[in-house]
Amino acid sequence: MALPNTPAGDMAVIHAALGRGLTDGSLRPVVGRELPLADAFEAHQAVLRPGAHGKIVLIP
Numbered sequence: 001m002a003l004p005n006t007p008a009g010d011m012a013v014i015h016a017a018l019g020r021g022l023t024d025g026s027l028r029p030v031v032g033r034e035l036p037l038a039d040a041f042e043a044h045q046a047v048l049r050p051g052a053h054g055k056i057v058l059i060p
Contacts, residue, residue, distance in 0.1 A: 030054035030055060031055050031057055032052065032053045032054025032056055033046060033054070034058075035056065035057070035059065036058070036059055037058045040058055043058055
């Protein structure tokens with residue numbers, strides 16, 4: 001989802017709501033894979049493959 005024209009105040013409200021949801025557990029993102037940052041190229045390819053499920057998280 002891209003919100004390029006969202007006013008700064010609205011973005012602050014959105015970010016606060018997301019933070020609350022992640023903290024209280026009401027938002028539970030689906031993580032398909034976790035990869036080290038060094039494998040960013042592989043992560044990019046994996047998200048484009050058919051059947052990719054969930055988010056691919058890069059770990060620093």
